[in-house]
Amino acid sequence: MKSLNIAIIGECMVELQRKDDGLKQSFGGDTLNTALYLSRLTKHTGIKTSYITALGNDPFSVDMLGKWRLEGLDTALVSQRDDKQPGLYYIETDETGERSFHYWRNDSAAKYMLDGTNSNDLLDTLFTYDALYLSGITLAILTDNGRSKLFEFLPLYKSRGGKVIFDNNYRPQLWSSQKHAQSCYSEMLKYTDIALLTFDDEQELYGDDCIEQCVERTTAAGVEELLIKRGSKDCLVIDGQDASYVAPMPVDNIVDTTAAGDSFSAGFLAKRFCGGNPKEAALAGHVVAGKVIQHQGAIIPLEAMPDLSL
Numbered sequence: 252m253k254s255l256n257i258a259i260i261g262e263c264m265v266e267l268q269r270k271d272d273g274l275k276q277s278f279g280g281d282t283l284n285t286a287l288y289l290s291r292l293t294k295h296t297g298i299k300t301s302y303i304t305a306l307g308n309d310p311f312s313v314d315m316l317g318k319w320r321l322e323g324l325d326t327a328l329v330s331q332r333d334d335k336q337p338g339l340y341y342i343e344t345d346e347t348g349e350r351s352f353h354y355w356r357n358d359s360a361a362k363y364m365l366d367g368t369n370s371n372d373l374l375d376t377l378f379t380y381d382a383l384y385l386s387g388i389t390l391a392i393l394t395d396n397g398r399s400k401l402f403e404f405l406p407l408y409k410s411r412g413g414k415v416i417f418d419n420n421y422r423p424q425l426w427s428s429q430k431h432a433q434s435c436y437s438e439m440l441k442y443t444d445i446a447l448l449t450f451d452d453e454q455e456l457y458g459d460d461c462i463e464q465c466v467e468r469t470t471a472a473g474v475e476e477l478l479i480k481r482g483s484k485d486c487l488v489i490d491g492q493d494a495s496y497v498a499p500m501p502v503d504n505i506v507d508t509t510a511a512g513d514s515f516s517a518g519f520l521a522k523r524f525c526g527g528n529p530k531e532a533a534l535a536g537h538v539v540a541g542k543v544i545q546h547q548g549a550i551i552p553l554e555a556m557p558d559l560s561l
Contacts, residue, residue, distance in 0.1 A: 254297035258328070258380040259286040261389040262304055262361035264338040264354075265311050268548060278315050279549030280338075281386050281420050284510040288539060290323045296522055301325040301380070303373070305364035307336040312360075323530030328373060329529055335360035344507055344547075354424070356392070365397030371549060374404045382414040384520070387452070390435050391425035395521040398435065405442035416518050421452035423509075440472035445523075449480045462487060472533050476529060478519065478536075480512055486537070490529045497523050497530055499537035502544060510549040515540040518559065525561040535559050 261282025268275050283302060290300040302324050306312035308331050315337065319326050327476035330382060338356025345351075356362075364370065377383065383405075390398060417439055426432040433456060440446065446469050453465045462479060466489060469477050477489040485496035518539030542557045 253305065254299070254552055255382070256299050256301065256380045257300045257382050257384065257520075257524070258303050258377055259283075259289070260303040260364075260385040261286075262338065262356070262359060262392050263302075263306075263315060264340050264356060264359070266504075266549060267341045269343070270547075275548070277550065278311075278318070278337075279419070279510065281388050281510075282384070282515050283319075284513035284549050285384065285418070285517045285520075286324055287319070287322050287550060288510075288514045288543075288556075289521055290520040291553065292517060292539070292559055293524065293561060294323050296430065296525055298521075299325055301538075302366070303328050303377075305330045305332060305335070305360040305362075307331060307360050308333055309336045311337055311417055320429060328376060330360075330364060330369060330373070332360050332363070335363065335516070337361070342509060342548075344509075347505070349508060359392070362392050362394060362437060364393070365396065365400050366394055370397070370400065377404070378408060378411055378413070380413065382416060382524075383408065384416040384418070384516075386418040386420040386441065387432075387436065387439075388420045388425065390423055390439060391422060391432070402438055402442075407441075409442055409444075414444045415442050416445045416447065416520065418447040418512070419449060419452050419456070420512070421456045423455065429456065429459055437472065443472070443474050445476045445478075446474045447478050447480065447519065449512055451482070452481075478533060480515060484509075486533050488529045488533050495530055497533040500541055501561065504539045504545050506545055507547045508544050509547075511540045511544050513549070514543040521559060521561060553557055 259282050263280040263283035266279040286302045317376040336357035341353045343351045459465050479487040485498045515536035519532040519536035522535035538557050543551050
């Protein structure tokens, strides 16, 4: 199999979750979750997964970098700042496994990853990657300047043969307005080759009544490969003119749905990058997400990972 270099761009935060009478500290964030699971799933293939973010030089940041490297993530393009730290979030989980989040991230280091002169060197290096993955949260946390630089870079990257993958992950509290978010998403879709969308997020952002509205809007933007995640329901896969629903296997022991969508994306991409078609990739995504939701927290133990036989 041909070696592939994949860059995943976003933010990782310190994660706190109640455990017994205390707090359990870990780390997480949508793109980091996807990067880590993708690295685990493809470690015996020719795929290199790089995580692109900014951190501080504080103990949490140092701990994150060390753990990512142990997981096999390439961290060569992670920048560190003396004047900033990572964001923090706290998870509450109800009796059904659904979660709610409380964030402290308004001035995190990752917000400024595409600001400053060093960001030009970073973007130049990204031209050497075969594919870039980012999310709606990545778009939301960047400064206006950083987001503008990203949108200037993406068409150049695509013109050189790079593939762009976008996961919508809409969080309204991170945007100044719904209209602003819609504008940035519309711009992002112009450069997207594979869109991994959660239908609940599309409904919240655009007010869709049916899945056909989501499909129409996304394909009209020029996206040729589209997957729409619908939680525990069948996902919809569209590849050119072909469309099919792909059902997940039932999971009885749902403990925590944190990172379900992120891990689905990792399973999907692992299969696609290793030669699977979109329908096979969707099945792989369901398998990985089905494992993840049977454990607490964003990152499950390494020994609990499924074998996708890539």
